[in-house]
Amino acid sequence: MPDVAIAGFAKAPNVRETEGTTNGVEMLVPIFAEVFAQTGLSKQDIDFWCSGSSDYLAGRAFSFIAAVDAIGAFPPIHESHVEMDAAWALYEAWLKIKMGEVETALVYGFGKSSAGQLRRVLALQLDPYVVTPLWPDSVSIAGIQARLGLEAGLWSEKDLAEVAARGTTQDVAELLDTPYYADPLRKHDIAPITDGAAVIVLSTVERAREIVERPAVITGIEHRVDSPVLGARDLTRSPSTEAAGKALDLDGVDLAELHAPFTHQELILRSALGLGDGVKINPSGGALAANPMFSAGLARIGEAAIRIHSGESRKAVAHATSGPALQQNLVTVLEAR
Amino acid sequence: MTETPLAAPLNVGFDYTRSTGPVLGRFVNALRDRRIEGIRGSDGRVHVPPVEYDPVTAEQLSEFVPVAEEGTVVSWSWCPRPLDGQPLNRPFAWALVKLDGADTPMLHAVDAGEPGNIHSGQRVRVRWADEVVGHIRDIAYFLPVDAEDTTPTQPAPPVADREEGAPVSVVITPVHLKYLHSASPEESTYLRGLAEGKLIGQRCPACGKVYIPPRGACPTDGVPTTEEVELPDTGIVTTFCIVNVPFLGQRIKPPYVAAYILLDGADIAFLHLVLGCAAEDVKMGMRVRAAWKPRDEWWTSLENISHFEPTGEPDAAYETFAHHL
Numbered sequence A: 001m002p003d004v005a006i007a008g009f010a011k012a013p014n015v016r017e018t019e020g021t022t023n024g025v026e027m028l029v030p031i032f033a034e035v036f037a038q039t040g041l042s043k044q045d046i047d048f049w050c051s052g053s054s055d056y057l058a059g060r061a062f063s064f065i066a067a068v069d070a071i072g073a074f075p076p077i078h079e080s081h082v083e084m085d086a087a088w089a090l091y092e093a094w095l096k097i098k099m100g101e102v103e104t105a106l107v108y109g110f111g112k113s114s115a116g117q118l119r120r121v122l123a124l125q126l127d128p129y130v131v132t133p134l135w136p137d138s139v140s141i142a143g144i145q146a147r148l149g150l151e152a153g154l155w156s157e158k159d160l161a162e163v164a165a166r167g168t169t170q171d172v173a174e175l176l177d178t179p180y181y182a183d184p185l186r187k188h189d190i191a192p193i194t195d196g197a198a199v200i201v202l203s204t205v206e207r208a209r210e211i212v213e214r215p216a217v218i219t220g221i222e223h224r225v226d227s228p229v230l231g232a233r234d235l236t237r238s239p240s241t242e243a244a245g246k247a248l249d250l251d252g253v254d255l256a257e258l259h260a261p262f263t264h265q266e267l268i269l270r271s272a273l274g275l276g277d278g279v280k281i282n283p284s285g286g287a288l289a290a291n292p293m294f295s296a297g298l299a300r301i302g303e304a305a306i307r308i309h310s311g312e313s314r315k316a317v318a319h320a321t322s323g324p325a326l327q328q329n330l331v332t333v334l335e336a337r
Numbered sequence B: 001m002t003e004t005p006l007a008a009p010l011n012v013g014f015d016y017t018r019s020t021g022p023v024l025g026r027f028v029n030a031l032r033d034r035r036i037e038g039i040r041g042s043d044g045r046v047h048v049p050p051v052e053y054d055p056v057t058a059e060q061l062s063e064f065v066p067v068a069e070e071g072t073v074v075s076w077s078w079c080p081r082p083l084d085g086q087p088l089n090r091p092f093a094w095a096l097v098k099l100d101g102a103d104t105p106m107l108h109a110v111d112a113g114e115p116g117n118i119h120s121g122q123r124v125r126v127r128w129a130d131e132v133v134g135h136i137r138d139i140a141y142f143l144p145v146d147a148e149d150t151t152p153t154q155p156a157p158p159v160a161d162r163e164e165g166a167p168v169s170v171v172i173t174p175v176h177l178k179y180l181h182s183a184s185p186e187e188s189t190y191l192r193g194l195a196e197g198k199l200i201g202q203r204c205p206a207c208g209k210v211y212i213p214p215r216g217a218c219p220t221d222g223v224p225t226t227e228e229v230e231l232p233d234t235g236i237v238t239t240f241c242i243v244n245v246p247f248l249g250q251r252i253k254p255p256y257v258a259a260y261i262l263l264d265g266a267d268i269a270f271l272h273l274v275l276g277c278a279a280e281d282v283k284m285g286m287r288v289r290a291a292w293k294p295r296d297e298w299w300t301s302l303e304n305i306s307h308f309e310p311t312g313e314p315d316a317a318y319e320t321f322a323h324h325l
Helices: A025-039 A063-071 A086-098 A118-125 A138-151 A157-165 A172-177 A205-211 A239-246 A263-272 A296-309 B021-032 B185-195 B318-324
Strands: A004-011 A048-052 A079-082 A104-112 A180-182 A195-204 A216-225 A255-257 A315-322 A328-336 B007-019 B036-040 B064-067 B070-079 B092-099 B106-110 B123-128 B139-144 B170-182 B199-203 B227-231 B234-243 B256-263 B270-274 B287-292 B305-310
Touching: A004 A025, A004 A086, A004 A205, A004 A296, A025 A063, A025 A104, A025 A195, A048 A063, A048 A086, A063 A079, A079 A086, A086 A104, A086 A195, A086 A216, A086 A296, A086 A315, A086 A328, A104 A296, A118 A138, A118 B170, A138 A180, A138 A263, A138 B070, A138 B092, A157 A172, A157 A263, A180 B070, A195 A205, A195 A296, A216 A239, A216 A296, A239 A263, A239 A328, A255 A296, A296 A315, A296 A328, B021 B036, B070 B106, B092 B139, B185 B199, B234 B318
Parallel strands: A048 A079, A048 A104, A255 A315, B106 B139, B270 B305
Antiparallel strands: A004 A195, A004 A216, A104 A195, A216 A328, A315 A328, B007 B170, B036 B064, B070 B092, B070 B123, B092 B106, B123 B139, B199 B227, B234 B256, B234 B287, B256 B270, B287 B305
């Protein structure tokens, strides 16, 4: 089976609110152009297209269909979509190349989180019989998760502030001085609401070598899922991330891009993947800097890849999550080879 | 300088309706009797609410276990600004509550007043809804065990149709979501044109095709359409169907014709109505003209055109529109 590499990455400006449509076309047209300029490819060179987005975020059915216009999808293209973060679309595209069905693929994710009330919309990811009808919001569920670790002594509020401080000009003491937003979480513990999009070009390693000097070769990709029943799992751990990590070779990883929309979740993920102090964490700022729904996970993979391209990293791990309280997790290992 | 794209509130709502099956059905029917039942998992743990399949082994579960309506807070977070649809409309705590007799906690709300009144390990009890219907919302919220209980609960969720005395087999959850829907800059130009009785298409700068409504990106070239083209309100029927079936929300009595109208000078057809002749007289290639509503009813909508009517001109030859089908 052919090895697969990342040959290009582009992302839309991550902003609190755009004027654009929920179908993402305005965000996607420029970043498709950017990634084509970067790779020297044109749409005719792309064998397979795959995207991640959500109808609930857009507030309309089949919302991803209109986004296909941004591709220039006539004559007809070979296309697919996942109703998850586009990191899972990347997995589908990776499989297509692995199976020898295609040589190149373009993966994109987009979401206009600002169109609706994000923390309420996300309640629709929960169990529809006994949980969604209560409309628990994503911040409150994360707060319950954070407190479990705080009270078990697994992390402190200072530990959380230290994670946040990396991306701010404020120091830990200043952050701890701010009031609770939703006890036990402060504003800095919570990813901002972000409109955004991201795109990755994948190809066989041979093809990638023609495009970029140091392709980011995907040497492992695994995803696992934990029970949707929040009370049935230990929320202070991420068994699915642990299991995905165990199935991979993480020896020698020097950089990690972790999709943690809450500060304590970064600590859970670091521990689940066994990342030591020598590993550079989230040089991009991670989801705490910008959390465009349905592309933030894909962007973690892209951010790790461009640091392989640039020589900043030799072996990187990228993580994407989907669902409440780190329910589903996808871990990718990228290497310069 | 281009104008700001049009935006308007978009409120979607539907009653999310689910059949319950034997496990969740038993749970909600017990709730209607103000009882709580869990289920024993493969490892002996009692899950509340009951799970249909074991979270560890995926084995199908069936051993029901009654549990208490009092329990202990395992963890909580404060909700200072409650959202629509949440169990309380005043600040409250979300909590994982482990009921006595259960091994896994359930997520629910605790009416604690302020964050200082709740802590992990706290004893809480169920506040039943004033009206129980067989739904998770029959547990209105939890209260500290010793708290006074004087506040009426919010109305019960809607009830699925069922025969008198029959068990609950369906749960309904109303879903209401509010969005601010934005039109693209190209769509906004088109919609603003309609408010003035103009049909404005736009031309793709790459392939020259004229789209109405104009597109955020040309499906052939992937670039936004730009050059404005004002189109006449005449065109042809490319294809059509005769609607004979009545349906919920239908505004016109069947039979009537829904047709693809290709305006003269456009490269894409849009869907509209053809009235003003018998349904069986509509043909592919038929020449039609817009029937506009009175001017004082115009707004930024294609509804300004009530329908299209035959002009009586000869039909267009098939070859002239074959490539637009």
